[in-house]
Amino acid sequence: MLMPRWKVAGWMVMANLMVMISGQIHHHYHAGHHHNKSKRNNPVKGEVLIAGLFPLAQHSEASRLGRGVLPAALLARDHINHRHNLLANYELQLDVNNTACDAALGIKAFLDMLYKKPGRRLMVFGSACTEVTGPIAQASQFLHLAQLSYADTHPMYDHMKFPNLYRIVPSENQFNYARLELLRSFNWTYVATLYQNEPRYSLAHNHLMATGTDPSAQRYRLLVQRSFTDLSELRNALQQFVQKGARIIFGSFNETWARVVFCEAYKLSMYGRKYQWVIWGGYSKDWWMVEEEEDGQQCSSEQLVTSLNGYLSTDILPLSLDNEPTISKLTPSQYEAMYEASKGSDYSPFHGYTYDGVWAMAKAIGIVIQQLPKGTTIDMFDYKMKFWSERFLSALKNTEFVGVTGPVKFFNNERVGRILVKQFQVIEASSNWAEERIIALYHNDSSFMDFSVGTAPIFWHGGNAPRDRTIEVVRLEHIQLVVFITMAALSSAGIVMAVTFLVHNTKNRHHKYIKMSSPYLNNIIIFGCIMTYTSVFLLGVDTGLVGEEQIPAICTARLWVLTIGFTLAFGAMFSKTWRVHAIFTNIKLNKKVIKDYQLFLIVGLLLVFDLVILITWQLQDPFQYTTKSLQEFEDIKNDYLIKPQIGFCVSEHMTIYLGVTYAFKGILMAFGCFLAWETRHVTIPALNDSKYIGMSVYNVVIMCVIGVAISIILTDQQEYAFIIISVFIIFCTTITLCLVFVPKILELRRNPNPEAKRVRATLKANKSSKRESFSADMQHRVKQLQDQNVKLKETFQTKSTELEELIKELGDEARELLQKQGNPQRPRQKISFKGLTSDEDEEAASMSQDESEDRSDRWPLVEVSASAASKCMYVHYKPRKNSLDGPTSLTVLSEPSSNHRPSTNMGLPTITDADESGTPLQDTAKSIADIFGGVYVGGADPVFPSKKSLKHEKLPPRKNSVSPTSPTADSDQVVPSGRGVSSLFVVSNSKGTLNGRKDSIHQMSNHRATSSPSLRDSSFSDAIDLIEVSSPPMEAKDAMSPLLNNAPIPHSNTLPSVAENKKTKASLGNRVSSSIRCDVIASL
Structure with a gap:
């Protein structure tokens, strides 16, 4: 002192x-x-x-x-x-x-x-x-x-x-030179000093400040210096060190205070890898081994050893x-x-x-x-x-x-002597065996720190010397070269595959199978896919490959190439899907041909919309390169505080332009999904890739939605975003190309001769669910027919009233005359049914009355009478020549909500012509759903709703006179008699419950009107009413009058006249069960 x-x-x-x-x-x-x-x-x-x-x-x-x-x-x-x-x-x-x-x-x-x-x-x-x-x-x-x-x-x-x-x-001032040399040896610049407020330590500290801050040397920068005289000041000093981020701490204090200092440092975790203490030496041996009660000590020897482990000290050289x-x-x-x-x-x-x-x-x-x-x-x-x-x-x-x-x-x-540099090292942690070991010798005469003379190597927590502060490293993130090369290689392979498909498509464009799939639209798909593959290269280019001044141009190229490539590829697939939907889903009764140029026009319009957005964006708000700082993190091994940054392109109104682009593409993809869903059950050999085009649309939409979502989520993770988006682009594009072109290649290998197999274009309905396939179309048709029936009913009632007035004026003689001469033909309304031929250029065929005779070998003509009522429709069926005697009329109640909905899975009513021997004519069979659903009429190969549900039996030969009420007559069969009898089989199950029931086949006479009680008691009594109408002996109008006037069919062997009908209308109306419906009325 x-x-x-x-x-x-x-x-x-x-x-x-x-x-x-x-x-x-x-x-x-x-x-x-x-x-x-x-x-x-x-x-x-x-x-x-x-x-x-x-x-x-x-x-x-x-x-x-x-x-x-x-x-x-x-x-x-x-x-x-x-x-x-x-x-x-x-x-x-x-x-x-x-x-x-x-x-x-x-x-x-x-x-x-x-x-x-x-x-x-x-x-x-x-x-x-x-x-x-x-x-x-x-x-x-x-x-x-x-x-x-x-x-x-x-x-x-x-x-x-x-x-x-x-x-x-050597004095303690000489120790300062050794301390400063340690700073230089380990590249420590920022230090903090802590000293006991006594002359021995304060004077040495002042000498350190004067020597270390010499303007000619400027060896270090002092972060903070604090002295202490009591425990409170010591704690405040250590807390300030933590706040200032001090890592290298010079301490000057006696060994009594040294135990207190390191105890407090232990409590603040100021030891280990991040901290390095350099203290005054010369303490007594094992100075840290004290009793816990000594000097008010609050730390055990074990805790002190943990805190002291690794400190450096300076001391005199004894010898x-x-x-x-x-x-x-x-x-x-x-x-x-x-x-x-x-x-x-x-x-x-x-x-x-x-x-x-x-x-x-x-x-x-x-x-x-x-x-x-x-x-x-x-x-x-x-x-x-x-x-x-x-x-x-x-x-x-x-x-x-x-x-x-x-x-x-x-x-x-x-x-001018030599100074020892020692380090406190734990030899055996379990027993707290530790000692100070010589690690270097400082030569004051030459200012040289010799680490070769140490008795032990220097020990560092973490393997490296601690840094004097947390070094903030600003690191611009780049996509790793190996990742970029990998994605570029995959994209290159995709481009090679696309070019291969292009060559194959161009070379075989005249092949009938390729020609029918619109090869030029396929080429547009290929070009679009090549552009999307190319966008992967542009997505991986960053400042690691080019300079910052070139990045805006790269960003612009990315946007243009990916947008136009998507529009070309998806637009072409969208247009082809739209054609399939327009032709085969929304079935019309007239011929409809959609040429390729119309599809090119659709793609062109989509491309024009994209170009308008891109050009406006580029001219008004071009891209600018900027950087963004991400969440900093610590590199524990190197003791760095990493502040990553990412570089990207931005424009002032980019959100608006991206929103417009995403909205347009989103609407386009949503509509594409709708079209693909609507045509999911369509099999069209004439347009042989329609199924795969629909699958490609699903693929593109799903991948685009996921890709956009991931790109937004991983905005700050550029490398991961690049990998995932590139994989999505490559996968989506590759799947699209394979779905469109691999089946064509396989087909050409299987059938290299285009004339070897005649391609037949059909539309295949879904067997499992007709409700899903035709629901929208049938609802529209039913609405039209209902409106037409209302109008026709009004017209019919008006005409009927006028006719009755005229008949009353003429009297009974006029009535008998009219009955003998027959009713004049009412104007009739023709119905045409659309079918397809095998010719690829002829997508539809219409039937007219003049063509019916020329094509009578293909299908008969069905005409709808203008007198059809709201509940029943009066249909004249003109069979093939010589197949039936006289005109045949069919009347079908038009109750689309219950009887004729296309949702019936099996056993729709079927009408089959038969010859005089009773043999059914297969080529003229047609169903109610065929006639009124517009699916199929006539032809050499009729399509039955469920062939298993129909049972055609050969009828016995015609007999001349058998009464329906004769004991030999079967209750489920009416055997007609007389010359010129025409036979018509009717099998009906409007409830869709035919499966498992016995088919009812009814043969009708051309001279009687029958509504058999036995028929009503059969398994189809709630579904079938049969009326036999003779022509010319009985007016078709009179036969239909009970039904047209909503009256029940009488239980008699003869059909009542109009007058009788008026009398019985009221009395019979309440006797017939409401469950009895007039599904099919066959009149001869």
Whole structure:
């Protein structure tokens, strides 16, 4: 501890007084001394005295130092006295005095030594304690004595303030140079300092600041510096270090506070990989092993070891690591052996410096003796003469030799020595076995840090030296080259495949199978797919491949290529799907041909819409390159704080343009999905790729929706977004090409001759669900027929009323005449049914009345009477020539909501012609659904709703007279009689329950009207009413009148007339069950 100035002044006054009082004593001493010498017989050697100050008191920690170094001093004296030429025949004597590290005792011993003991002390050797060294160093200036300290490292002794004081041991200021060299060695720039608020540590810290912030060097930057005197200040300082992000911390404090500091550091986790402590050394052995109760300690030894592990410290070098001979002709190891043999139980790390200190003073004395002018001898030394102090101080300054502690050299009164760098390393964590190990040696004379002399390698948490701060690394993210090459290779393979399909499609474009699939539209699909493949290359180009100034052009190219490629590929598929839907789903009764140029026009319109958006976007709001900072993260291994950035293109109104583009493409894809769904059950050999086109539409839509969603989600993950979007593009494009072109290639291999197989174009309805296939179309047709029936009913009622009035005016004779001549033909309305031929250019065929006779071998003509009512429709069926005698009329109740809905799965009513022998004519069979649903009529190969549900049986030969009520007549069969009988089979099951029931086949006479009770009692009594109408004996109108007037069919063998019908209408209306419906009325 530094002594106050008033105490120093007091000791100086006392010293001066003692010198003045003892002046006479000095005179008598010199006289007696010379007198004694004259009595000696010219001795060979003279004596030179050195004042030695050592703390030698018992039961004191500081005294251990003195007792540990004294043997080394005596050993040096003996070795020097064996060198006769060093002191020019003078013998060195060491006057040992005990200071007990006490300032009062030290000053007293110093004055007694000077004035009470015989002999003149040329130099003062000591002391080891700052409490003694300081006052004596100040007194030495007045007495003109040179002083050399062997163990005091206090930084207070500046050569300007204490010019007479030298130190053989490096001071704590010398440790700062080693600390600064550690900063340079490990590239540490930002540091924080923490020191105990006492002169020993504050002065060293100030010297560090002055040296480290030298403008010529600028070795480091101080983040924060804090001192402490109590625990509260210490905690605040450490928390500030954490807030400032300090990693490298220089600490200067005694070992008592060192335990507290590292305990608090343990609580704040200021240890391990991120932190590096560099502290003052020189602590006692195992200083961290203390009891938990000691000094209010709150951490155990285990916790302290964890916190201390890896710290660096600076310390004096006890003995040189070079095993070379010294000034004493001994190597450091030889000297150490002698010292160990001579010392007692006390040890001091300063013993080597004590040995070298004695040698340094002897060498300085020898130099002075040699440089004295003639006539002057060392015996003339006087305390009051400044001449002697200047001689000795100059000699010390120029003294250089190799000692046991290394080279001895002084600069500004300081030893330019070597500093040890140690590290605290845990040897065995389980037992808390740890020690400080030498890792480097700093040479102050050459400013060199030697890591090769360490007894152990340096240890770093995490394997690398910690960084002085968290280094913020701004890293622009790029797509890895291997990823880009992989995706580019896959896209290239896709382009090669597309070109192969293009060559194949072009080469075989005249092949009938390829020609029917619109090869030029297929080429557009290929070109669009090639452009989408190309977009993968553009998506992977970033600043890792090109400069930032080129990125906007790349972004523009991406947008144009991908947008136009999608429009070409999807637009072509969309147009082909639309053609399939337009021709075969919305079936019309007239011929409809959609040529390829119309599809090209659709694609062109879609492309024009895209070009308008793209050109407007490019001219009004071009792309600009910018970067965006992402979430920072820490690289634990390298101790980096990574701040990733991504580069991308942006425009001011990009959201608007993207919204318009996505909306347009979304509507287009939604409509494409709708068309594909509507035509999912359509099989069209004439347009042989319709099924695969629909599958491609689904594929494109699904992939586009997922791709757009993922691209939005992974906006900040450019590499992942590139991989996923590229995979989607490649997969979607490849699947589309394969679905469109692979079946064509397989077909051409299977059937290379286009004429070998005649292609027949048909529309195949869904067998499992006709409701799904024709629901929309049938509802539209039913609505039209209902509206027509209402109008016709009104017309019929009007005409019927007029006819009745006319008949009443004419009377009964007119009625009989009309019955004999037959009703005049009412105007009839023709129905045409659409069918397809095998000719690819003829998509539809219509039937007219004039064509019916020319094509009577293909299908008969069906005409609808204009007198049809709302409940029943009166249909004249004109059979093939010579197949039936006379016109045949069919009346079918038009109740689309129940009887004739296309949702019936099986067994729709079927009408089959039969010849005179009763054999059904297969080629003229047709169903009610065929007639009114518009699916199929006539032809050589009729399509039955369910062939398994129809049972055609050969009828027995016609008999001339069998009554329906005859016992031989079957209840489910009416056998007609008479010449010119026409046979018509009716099988009906309007409820769709025919399966599992016995088919009912009814044969009707052409002279009777029958509504058999037995028929009503059969399994079809709730579904069938049969009426036999004769022509010309009975008017078709009269036969139909009960039904047209909503009256039930009477149970009689003859059909009532109109008059009778009027009478029975009211009485019979309530007797017929509401479940009885007039599904089919067959009239002959």
